[in-house]
Amino acid sequence: MENFKLAIIAGHGDKDSGAFANGVDERDINLVVAKEMERILCDYCDVIMTRTDNDTFLTPEQCANIANNSGADLAWHVHHNAGGGDGFDIIHSVFIESSESDELAKLLAIKYKELGQNEHGVYSKWNSSYNENYYAALRHSEITALISEFAFMDSLDFEAIDSEYKLKQEAKASAETIIEFYGLQKEIPMTWQEILIGCLDSPEEAIKFVDTNTEIAKLKSDLGDLDYKNLSDLIIKVYNYGKEQ
Numbered sequence: 001m002e003n004f005k006l007a008i009i010a011g012h013g014d015k016d017s018g019a020f021a022n023g024v025d026e027r028d029i030n031l032v033v034a035k036e037m038e039r040i041l042c043d044y045c046d047v048i049m050t051r052t053d054n055d056t057f058l059t060p061e062q063c064a065n066i067a068n069n070s071g072a073d074l075a076w077h078v079h080h081n082a083g084g085g086d087g088f089d090i091i092h093s094v095f096i097e098s099s100e101s102d103e104l105a106k107l108l109a110i111k112y113k114e115l116g117q118n119e120h121g122v123y124s125k126w127n128s129s130y131n132e133n134y135y136a137a138l139r140h141s142e143i144t145a146l147i148s149e150f151a152f153m154d155s156l157d158f159e160a161i162d163s164e165y166k167l168k169q170e171a172k173a174s175a176e177t178i179i180e181f182y183g184l185q186k187e188i189p190m191t192w193q194e195i196l197i198g199c200l201d202s203p204e205e206a207i208k209f210v211d212t213n214t215e216i217a218k219l220k221s222d223l224g225d226l227d228y229k230n231l232s233d234l235i236i237k238v239y240n241y242g243k244e245q
């Protein structure tokens with residue numbers, strides 16, 4: 001999908017610490033996961049974060065509205081569970097694009113299981129008296145939205161999230177789910193052709209420059225033409241070196 005935009009919401013923040021167990025505030029680990037997701041996904045799509053520090057307080061409704069107004073296609077709420085239990089919970093929306101949210105949740109469940117987590121629940125929660133989503137984050141969302149709760153903080157399940165490495169693995173699985181589900185492609189800043197056309201006079205000249213330069217030709221075959229970024233950097237270096245001679 002082109003021009004995909006993602007809103008990542010690190011749940012809680014500032015005076016709202018979320019759950020607290022094993023000496024850890026949920027607010028803090030939500031942020032670690034959200035930031036790692038952003039680091040991975042910013043190469044694939046536009047990412048907006050509702051917070052990037054632990055001193056920002058926004059209600060779930062405010063977070064949902066930021067996501068709504070940002071033009072994002074998906075709002076991803078990062079949380080961790082408490083109340084005793086084992087495994088991940090994934091809560092998808094009852095209403096808005098519910099089939100998309102539902103399918104996304106199913107793929108996420110597969111990825112989390114690959115990390116060795118058990119499934120505690122994949123569901124949507126309905127508030128029947130008001131005929132709306134139970135959770136405010138989803139209730140106020142006008143776009144596809146999902147809440148991920150990878151593990152329980154206050155049971156033996158805490159072992160799944162007790163290091164930065166494990167939290168980053170969780171984030172990686174979440175990011176890979178989004179990449180795979182929406183078919184996102186890594187955004188390449190510029191192809192070597194575009195860079196060289198900027199330096200030289202014509203596409204033909206650019207191709208000749210690459211083909212006749214042994215250093216570039218070697219790297220090009222080593223990379224199999226996949227890593228344009230490295231190739232582009234090398235071309236710029238070789239071009240500038242050539243100019244200095």
Ligand SMILES: [Zn+2]
Binds near residue numbers: 011
């Ligand atoms: Zn929470």
